[in-house]
Amino acid sequence: MNEEMDQFERRLSRQPLRRAPAEWRAEILAAARDAQAVQPAARVTHRSWLSILNTQFATILWPCPKAWAGLAAVWVLILAVDFSDRDRSRGLAENSAPPPPEVVAQLRLQQRMLTELIGPRESSDADQSKPLAPRPHTERLKILST
Amino acid sequence: MPRGPELERLYDEHAQALYAFLLNLTRDDADTRDLLQEIFVKLARDEKLLSNVRHERAFLIRLAHNAAIDLIRRRGTRERTRDNFAAEFSSPFAPASDPDEETFRANLSAALAELPPDQCAVVHLKLWEGLTFEQIAAALELSPNTAASRYRYGIDKLRGRLRPLYDEMKRTER
Numbered sequence: 001m002n003e004e005m006d007q008f009e010r011r012l013s014r015q016p017l018r019r020a021p022a023e024w025r026a027e028i029l030a031a032a033r034d035a036q037a038v039q040p041a042a043r044v045t046h047r048s049w050l051s052i053l054n055t056q057f058a059t060i061l062w063p064c065p066k067a068w069a070g071l072a073a074v075w076v077l078i079l080a081v082d083f084s085d086r087d088r089s090r091g092l093a094e095n096s097a098p099p100p101p102e103v104v105a106q107l108r109l110q111q112r113m114l115t116e117l118i119g120p121r122e123s124s125d126a127d128q129s130k131p132l133a134p135r136p137h138t139e140r141l142k143i144l145s146t
Numbered sequence: 147m148p149r150g151p152e153l154e155r156l157y158d159e160h161a162q163a164l165y166a167f168l169l170n171l172t173r174d175d176a177d178t179r180d181l182l183q184e185i186f187v188k189l190a191r192d193e194k195l196l197s198n199v200r201h202e203r204a205f206l207i208r209l210a211h212n213a214a215i216d217l218i219r220r221r222g223t224r225e226r227t228r229d230n231f232a233a234e235f236s237s238p239f240a241p242a243s244d245p246d247e248e249t250f251r252a253n254l255s256a257a258l259a260e261l262p263p264d265q266c267a268v269v270h271l272k273l274w275e276g277l278t279f280e281q282i283a284a285a286l287e288l289s290p291n292t293a294a295s296r297y298r299y300g301i302d303k304l305r306g307r308l309r310p311l312y313d314e315m316k317r318t319e320r
Contacts, residue, residue, distance in 0.1 A: 015239050
């Protein structure tokens with residue numbers, strides 16, 4: 001690679017170049033400084049909603065952090081107790097054995113008797129207006145004996 | 147991020163060279179100013195831009211070259227007509243008091259404007275920045291051989307275009 005310059009090239013290299021206008025210096029440096037100053041604001045505007053939320057929370061909780069932490073602990077305790085109770089009752093219901101069919105039949109019979117003696121707890125207006133029909137005495141005795 | 151005084155130092159040390167280089171490529175004062183400002187705004191914004199740079203001038207020339215090539219591509223049809231109206235574009239040379247010298251500079255300016263931007267960039271860096279082909283290659287991200295061959299092509303075109311005028315000037319000087 002020959003880097004030697006001939007006479008023509010040397011002549012060209014001696015041609016003086018134009019100077020940059022002096023007023024550009026202040027203008028360009030001012031523009032660069034403005035760009036530098038604008039940058040932090042631009043960063044703030046591009047923050048994610050999560051970081052904004054975090055900042056808001058921090059602002060709210062900052063005055064009395066111990067009180068907020070205590071409140072949060074109480075809530076955690078309440079939720080834990082609630083969940084443990086729910087699990088226990090569900091477990092008991094699942095673990096208990098079904099009652100024998102005789103017991104079920106007896107309970108149903110008692111329930112029916114109670115209904116017949118007391119009458120339905122909630123009856124319609126039409127039923128209430130109807131006069132109670134007298135039952136035969138023998139039938140009443142049969143129900144009582146059973 | 148270069149602070150105020152650092153930016154000023156960078157401007158004072160490199161702006162003149164970048165200005166001449168950009169003007170030679172763009173041939174437009176307004177475009178040159180815009181690109182020069184773009185470079186300094188970039189330097190001000192990006193704190194890491196110069197952190198690992200060993201040769202500031204070479205790095206800044208690369209920034210300027212990339213910015214100028216982008217601009218030339220954006221110009222499109224406007225750039226394609228550059229050769230036809232080269233004389234109307236801004237000259238990168240200072241005005242001369244001697245009429246012969248002024249004529250030579252005007253012709254040199256027109257001849258440089260006819261070169262492809264890649265050759266013009268290498269010729270400018272070799273002749274007016276005094277860089278070696280290795281330095282030019284590093285600045286423009288080329289191989290040294292490519293830089294040398296672009297320079298040769300460029301110089302040959304300038305020689306062909308300016309030979310009659312140059313020979314005449316040599317005769318009168320004797």
